[in-house]
Amino acid sequence: xxxxxxxxxxxxxxxxxxxxxxxxxxxxxxxxxxxxxxxxxxxxxxxxxxxxxxxxxxxxxxxxxxxxxxxxxxxxxxxxxxxxxxxxxxxxxxxxxxxxxxxxxxxxxxxxxxxxxxxxxxxxxxxxxxxxxxxxxxxxxxxxxxxxxxxxxxxxxxxxxxxxxxxxxxxxxxxxxxxxxxxxxxxxxxxxxxxxxxxxxxxxxxxxxxxxxxxxxxxxxxxxxxxxxxxxxxxxxxxxxxxxxxxxxxxxxxxxxxxxxxxxxxxxxxxxxxxxxxxxxxxxxxxxxxxxxxxxxxxxxxxxxxxxxxxxxxxxxxxxxxxxxxxxxxxxxxxxxxxxxxxxxxxxxxxxxxxxxxxxxxxxxxxxxxxxxxxxxxxxxxxxxxxxxxxxxxxxxxxxxxxxxxxxxxxxxxxxxxxx
Amino acid sequence: xxxxxxxxxxxxxxxxxxxxxxxxxxxxxxxxxxxxxxxxxxxxxxxxxxxxxxxxxxxxxxxxxxxxxxxxxxxxxxxxxxxxxxxxxxxxxxxxxxxxxxxxxxxxxxxxxxxxxxxxxxxxxxxxxxxxxxxxxxxxxxxxxxxxxxxxxxxxxxxxxxxxxxxxxxxxxxxxxxxxxxxxxxxxxxxxxxxxxxxxxxxxxxxxxxxxxxxxxxxxxxxxxxxxxxxxxxxxxxxxxxxxxxxxxxxxxxxxxxxxxxxx
Numbered sequence: 001x002x003x004x005x006x007x008x009x010x011x012x013x014x015x016x017x018x019x020x021x022x023x024x025x026x027x028x029x030x031x032x033x034x035x036x037x038x039x040x041x042x043x044x045x046x047x048x049x050x051x052x053x054x055x056x057x058x059x060x061x062x063x064x065x066x067x068x069x070x071x072x073x074x075x076x077x078x079x080x081x082x083x084x085x086x087x088x089x090x091x092x093x094x095x096x097x098x099x100x101x102x103x104x105x106x107x108x109x110x111x112x113x114x115x116x117x118x119x120x121x122x123x124x125x126x127x128x129x130x131x132x133x134x135x136x137x138x139x140x141x142x143x144x145x146x147x148x149x150x151x152x153x154x155x156x157x158x159x160x161x162x163x164x165x166x167x168x169x170x171x172x173x174x175x176x177x178x179x180x181x182x183x184x185x186x187x188x189x190x191x192x193x194x195x196x197x198x199x200x201x202x203x204x205x206x207x208x209x210x211x212x213x214x215x216x217x218x219x220x221x222x223x224x225x226x227x228x229x230x231x232x233x234x235x236x237x238x239x240x241x242x243x244x245x246x247x248x249x250x251x252x253x254x255x256x257x258x259x260x261x262x263x264x265x266x267x268x269x270x271x272x273x274x275x276x277x278x279x280x281x282x283x284x285x286x287x288x289x290x291x292x293x294x295x296x297x298x299x300x301x302x303x304x305x306x307x308x309x310x311x312x313x314x315x316x317x318x319x320x321x322x323x324x325x326x327x328x329x330x331x332x333x334x335x336x337x338x339x340x341x342x343x344x345x346x347x348x349x350x351x352x353x354x355x356x357x358x359x360x361x362x363x364x365x366x367x368x369x370x371x372x373x374x375x376x377x378x379x380x381x382x383x384x385x386x387x388x389x390x391x392x393x394x395x396x397x398x399x400x401x402x403x404x405x406x407x408x409x410x411x412x413x414x415x416x417x418x419x420x
Numbered sequence: 421x422x423x424x425x426x427x428x429x430x431x432x433x434x435x436x437x438x439x440x441x442x443x444x445x446x447x448x449x450x451x452x453x454x455x456x457x458x459x460x461x462x463x464x465x466x467x468x469x470x471x472x473x474x475x476x477x478x479x480x481x482x483x484x485x486x487x488x489x490x491x492x493x494x495x496x497x498x499x500x501x502x503x504x505x506x507x508x509x510x511x512x513x514x515x516x517x518x519x520x521x522x523x524x525x526x527x528x529x530x531x532x533x534x535x536x537x538x539x540x541x542x543x544x545x546x547x548x549x550x551x552x553x554x555x556x557x558x559x560x561x562x563x564x565x566x567x568x569x570x571x572x573x574x575x576x577x578x579x580x581x582x583x584x585x586x587x588x589x590x591x592x593x594x595x596x597x598x599x600x601x602x603x604x605x606x607x608x609x610x611x612x613x614x615x616x617x618x619x620x621x622x623x624x625x626x627x628x629x630x631x632x633x634x635x636x637x638x639x640x641x642x643x644x645x646x647x648x649x650x651x652x653x654x655x656x657x658x659x660x661x662x663x664x665x666x667x668x669x670x671x672x673x674x675x676x677x678x679x680x681x682x683x684x
Contacts, residue, residue, distance in 0.1 A: 155580065170571065170579050173586040265647030268585070289573055289650055301576050 009053030156305030189244020433458035546606030553599030
């Protein structure tokens with residue numbers, strides 16, 4: 001059984017080359033139509049980090065590789081040097097690694113599964129998939145789910161923004177309905193606010209010395225801009241405070257926070273201070289219901305997240321290895337069974353043709369006699385084919401696929417003669 | 421007669437369950453299966469004791485404690501299924517459950533009969549359910565304090581192993597509410613069904629129950645009317661359980677009598 005994976009990614013090609021190749025696949029229906037002459041089944045995956053073709057080739061694999069390398073916008077050789085090729089079981093393992101996000105730029109990222117599903121949908125609607133790729137993708141999606149549920153590869157955040165969200169979730173649980181106040185419009189503050197705003201917050205307020213900047217950022221994040229002078233009042237009602245300002249003196253002091261906590265009736269308050277120097281007095285973290293984190297803490301969380309993902313990736317690789325072995329064996333067995341089935345089918349067709357000739361020659365045979373002859377000839381075919389088929393299977397289990405093919409070819413009976 | 425030492429059998433099953441918490445060689449699934457096996461053995465022991473002595477299961481504080489321990493483990497298994505991160509409760513509930521079983525084995529042998537009046541059965545069941553939920557509240561509160569300390573000390577390494585603080589605080593509160601309701605019903609049944617107030621002699625158990633009731637009433641009142649939650653509520657839960665609740669139950673088990681001696 002043949003399976004091919006050919007393409008390039010962020011590790012083997014710079015973005016300009018990836019763009020050149022991706023431009024080839026802009027009109028996917030036409031591309032799939034062009035591929036039909038060299039591949040019986042195909043799926044094309046195009047993302048910002050990779051362009052790959054997965055195919056069951058009907059022509060020589062080199063033909064498909066050449067076709068892939070011939071991008072419309074640049075010379076053949078400039079793409080070819082960046083391509084990698086996986087065949088047979090390696091191609092299957094590569095597919096599983098890609099969908100499990102083990103080959104992604106950010107290990108454990110969760111966008112790849114939806115991207116692959118989208119690519120599969122396009123291939124299906126172009127009638128470009130078949131029994132092999134359908135089976136492969138079905139198995140790939142279950143492998144992706146297994147990797148995500150049985151390992152922690154996607155659980156920890158790896159960016160500053162995500163680290164802020166994770167810390168808030170460790171305290172508050174769901175962020176849905178929570179209120180956030182962003183003071184300042186610094187880069188890190190905007191990053192964390194952007195991540196938080198994806199969680200159906202109750203409200204997001206933005207305060208800045210420059211009110212116009214606050215309004216501009218508020219329109220980007222679907223938030224409300226407030227004057228900086230009123231930020232203190234909002235501290236009594238929000239759940240998370242982000243500060244990302246420049247300035248020498250702290251913006252929020254210990255005494256001010258003590259008073260605010262009393263007004264808040266001891267509800268926990270999360271302060272993420274991304275300013276340097278810090279805008280929240282460090283002593284504030286000693287207060288009972290205040291949890292203060294600074295940029296170093298978020299970096300630490302992000303680094304630990306990355307390390308944990310690398311550790312979890314080992315478990316994920318083991319799952320991919322085991323599942324690709326199992327899937328390859330299953331695909332192989334399916335193909336073998338199909339070939340063996342064809343042998344029996346041909347034999348039975350020949351049996352039927354010979355029996356028709358016999359009945360023409362001996363029309364006086366009764367129905368009972370005909371049924372007995374049919375049973376006898378059917379049993380004879382089974383007995384004759386049994387030993388060779390068993391031997392063929394044993395060759396496959398021993399890894400001698402060529403011997404198997406030789407036996408199947410020898411058993412392939414000629415087409416039934418045409419009736420006069 | 422109940423064989424108190426028979427209650428020690430589940431202890432031998434629970435001790436191996438605690439080892440992975442420190443050695444960390446088992447996967448979560450393997451650890452869950454180990455706990456489940458020990459729990460099944462525990463249930464068999466409890467059921468056998470009930471079958472041998474059908475009415476003694478409530479009259480004997482030892483056997484009752486064993487049942488509470490079993491229900492505690494059942495709660496742990498159910499909670500793990502609802503929220504896998506609540507498997508962090510293992511660190512509190514497993515040692516607690518094993519300690520209860522150990523105390524039960526120290527109880528003197530009891531062959532006292534039990535009145536079959538329904539009110540006594542309801543009274544005892546409610547008190548015991550109250551105790552079960554206060555124990556769960558203690559577990560949630562302990563985990564809350566541990567998780568809070570990790571956040572305050574910025575020990576981010578183990579944060580993801582426990583549920584978030586909000587969940588732990590909420591579960592602590594709900595467990596206190598249910599436990600308090602059970603304790604109230606059970607106490608009222610006990611107080612109102614004795615034959616006349618003159619015959620109600622104040623003993624240490626009734627005094628301790630009263631203190632416990634007041635303690636958790638203050639916790640609930642403070643939460644509803646003053647918003648006292650989080651660390652304050654957690655410490656209240658931990659102290660309430662570990663001082664009054666556990667001592668009262670241990671006293672009953674070690675003396676073999678639910679109602680301890682009269683107050684002087």
